[in-house]
Amino acid sequence: MTTPQKISRFLPLTFPNGNRISRFAKACPHCHGMVTAREMEGLARLLHDKIVLAAEAECPDCHRRFPVTCVISDDKRVHRVRMPLWLFRIWLKLALRNLPEPQLQEDWSVPEEAPRAGIRLANNAEITRSSEVLGQFDGTPISAWLEVDGRRFVFERALPPAGQLCLSDSELLFEGKLVYKPA
Numbered sequence: 001m002t003t004p005q006k007i008s009r010f011l012p013l014t015f016p017n018g019n020r021i022s023r024f025a026k027a028c029p030h031c032h033g034m035v036t037a038r039e040m041e042g043l044a045r046l047l048h049d050k051i052v053l054a055a056e057a058e059c060p061d062c063h064r065r066f067p068v069t070c071v072i073s074d075d076k077r078v079h080r081v082r083m084p085l086w087l088f089r090i091w092l093k094l095a096l097r098n099l100p101e102p103q104l105q106e107d108w109s110v111p112e113e114a115p116r117a118g119i120r121l122a123n124n125a126e127i128t129r130s131s132e133v134l135g136q137f138d139g140t141p142i143s144a145w146l147e148v149d150g151r152r153f154v155f156e157r158a159l160p161p162a163g164q165l166c167l168s169d170s171e172l173l174f175e176g177k178l179v180y181k182p183a
């Protein structure tokens with residue numbers, strides 16, 4: 001779960017092009033005082049090359065609350081989102097569902113759902129490797145198929161070194177980097 005936090009906790013965010021957003025503020029629509037990210041509660045996350053932000057702000061001067069919904073492009077321009085805050089939040093949560101949780105400040109809430117890790121290979125599993133080798137990945141020979149306790153799996157893909165471990169329920173991770181699927 002992604003829990004609303006002070007927007008300042010999400011910052012700085014760095015775009016893939018190196019531009020960085022370390023501060024964010026908006027004028028209060030009621031008294032025109034400056035409302036900073038510390039007075040906004042919601043979500044701000046980097047989605048590809050854009051930062052999306054959905055928050056509710058409380059003006060420190062007039063104490064009125066107002067929604068802040070915007071997209072910041074990697075040229076640091078802020079674009080308004082014409083969508084009610086509740087709808088934008090739902091959209092943002094859906095968009096974030098498939099993204100890994102970033103390593104943020106210490107009391108960032110831990111996601112409740114563990115990433116899907118496919119079939120767990122038991123320590124005592126009996127593994128037969130095919131004599132056919134497809135090639136090598138990262139120094140490890142890639143067997144065309146594996147038989148695990150009599151069940152055959154065929155090689156599907158290799159995980160890049162910093163790859164996200166996200167396997168479907170029927171996939172098997174072998175030697176920490178090779179993904180097999182049921183034959």
Ligand SMILES: [Zn+2]
Pocket residue numbers: 028029030031032033059060061062063064
């Ligand atoms: Zn105000």
